[in-house]
Amino acid sequence: MTVAVMAEPSGSWAARRGLIVLVAIAAVLAVALLAGARYGLLLAIGLGFGLVLEGLRFGFAGPWRAMILRRDPSGILAQLLAIALVAVVAFPLLSASQGELAGAAAPIGWAMAGGAFVFGACMQVVLGCGSGTLVNAGSGNPVSLLALPFFAIGSFLGAYSLIWWTDLGALPILTLTGTSGLAVTLGLLAAVAGLLLVLAAPGTRRVPRRLILAALLLAGLAIGNLVVAGQPWGVVYGLGLWGAKGAVALGADLSGSAFWAAPGNAGRLEGSVLTDVTSLTNIGIITGAFLVACWRQGGLSQPLPKLPARAWAATIVAGLLLGYSARLAFGCNVGAFFSGISTGSLHGWVWFAMAFAGAFVGVRLRPILGLEPRT
Amino acid sequence: MTRRFTAPLAIALIGLLIAFDSATADLNPYKAPPLLALGSGVVASGGFCGAMPE
Numbered sequence: 001m002t003v004a005v006m007a008e009p010s011g012s013w014a015a016r017r018g019l020i021v022l023v024a025i026a027a028v029l030a031v032a033l034l035a036g037a038r039y040g041l042l043l044a045i046g047l048g049f050g051l052v053l054e055g056l057r058f059g060f061a062g063p064w065r066a067m068i069l070r071r072d073p074s075g076i077l078a079q080l081l082a083i084a085l086v087a088v089v090a091f092p093l094l095s096a097s098q099g100e101l102a103g104a105a106a107p108i109g110w111a112m113a114g115g116a117f118v119f120g121a122c123m124q125v126v127l128g129c130g131s132g133t134l135v136n137a138g139s140g141n142p143v144s145l146l147a148l149p150f151f152a153i154g155s156f157l158g159a160y161s162l163i164w165w166t167d168l169g170a171l172p173i174l175t176l177t178g179t180s181g182l183a184v185t186l187g188l189l190a191a192v193a194g195l196l197l198v199l200a201a202p203g204t205r206r207v208p209r210r211l212i213l214a215a216l217l218l219a220g221l222a223i224g225n226l227v228v229a230g231q232p233w234g235v236v237y238g239l240g241l242w243g244a245k246g247a248v249a250l251g252a253d254l255s256g257s258a259f260w261a262a263p264g265n266a267g268r269l270e271g272s273v274l275t276d277v278t279s280l281t282n283i284g285i286i287t288g289a290f291l292v293a294c295w296r297q298g299g300l301s302q303p304l305p306k307l308p309a310r311a312w313a314a315t316i317v318a319g320l321l322l323g324y325s326a327r328l329a330f331g332c333n334v335g336a337f338f339s340g341i342s343t344g345s346l347h348g349w350v351w352f353a354m355a356f357a358g359a360f361v362g363v364r365l366r367p368i369l370g371l372e373p374r375t
Numbered sequence: 376m377t378r379r380f381t382a383p384l385a386i387a388l389i390g391l392l393i394a395f396d397s398a399t400a401d402l403n404p405y406k407a408p409p410l411l412a413l414g415s416g417v418v419a420s421g422g423f424c425g426a427m428p429e
Contacts, residue, residue: 104425139378286386300382
């Protein structure tokens with residue numbers, strides 16, 4: 001399909017781009033003034049994530065699909081590079097700053113593994129993971145825009161019932177720490193990269209410069225997130241919090257939920273989303289992706305797809321499952337895979353294996369559900 | 376219909392979320408934590424998807 005792009009006068013175009021920069025700066029300053037400097041900085045980091053992910057077209061679901069369908073590992077290799085770069089900085093920081101900084105540590109369990117599998121399948125159905133759904137929604141992808149609110153509702157519900165699921169059986173939290181932990185993590189990342197290169201189709205064994213640059217920038221932003229917030233980059237908690245705030249607004253009583261009634265979560269329910277770490281970075285990602293789409297000539301002129309009703313129904317169900325399963329899995333591709341592995345949590349590795357297995361199912365479900373033509 | 380409709384809709388939804396939230400939750404920059412967690416001496420306490428309920 002070709003899209004005709006109307007030429008716009010260069011002066012008008014420059015003015016629009018100037019306005020985009022001003023809007024971004026004004027949003028960061030407004031949050032810093034109203035909520036505090038740390039929160040303004042976190043919004044700026046979130047904007048950075050959105051700009052890099054959309055601007056350099058760095059994703060998670062798409063590269064996994066490319067590996068499964070075309071044995072093209074370039075996108076996953078870029079993901080592994082970004083994770084390794086974060087790990088090299090995060091491991092020593094976490095060792096030296098215990099308490100001030102916390103890793104994405106979570107327990108491995110039955111529900112965690114099952115949740116990761118379901119998440120991997122659903123992220124292929126809608127072709128958007130945690131960060132991908134935010135980025136795609138911000139750039140106007142209607143499938144992700146529809147999935148996003150249901151992702152938030154699913155995340156809220158998954159957190160509501162999290163303790164029931166973890167009681168089915170979970171190991172203690174297992175983490176790799178210190179220099180030896182970093183060496184093991186880098187070794188495992190190298191081993192996965194090596195396996196991908198062995199399996200790769202001829203002509204696909206190189207990572208484009210665009211993705212290397214994106215990996216470098218994302219790593220810098222993720223380290224910034226850790227240093228500023230004291231915790232790694234995450235997505236799902238913020239979405240669940242939005243869902244919980246909506247439920248409370250509709251009159252729900254969350255005092256019966258071991259998760260939402262816990263002091264920390266109850267406090268964040270009463271607080272502003274502009275003081276919640278993952279809410280701020282999520283808002284930044286959506287806004288950053290939107291700004292890139294506005295910045296690009298013709299970025300918003302892409303026609304919306306004409307999909308059958310079952311595809312929209314599948315999007316709603318997949319959105320709910322994405323949110324619910326990500327809570328059981330203690331994170332999505334960002335909180336569990338990217339941040340879990342880069343801060344030494346072994347649940348990140350189990351998440352990766354299970355979600356990748358689920359992705360094989362999701363790739364096959366997509367045409368059946370009407371989200372792409374059958375071949 | 377193009378993304379000129381859906382992309383601003385996403386931003387409008389975020390704007391609604393913030394506006395609704397601002398009506399129910401107060402902001403006080405004087406109670407904000409230090410700019411950087413690293414070196415602050417304050418224990419990290421933000422919500423994270425990997426964390427069990429405190």
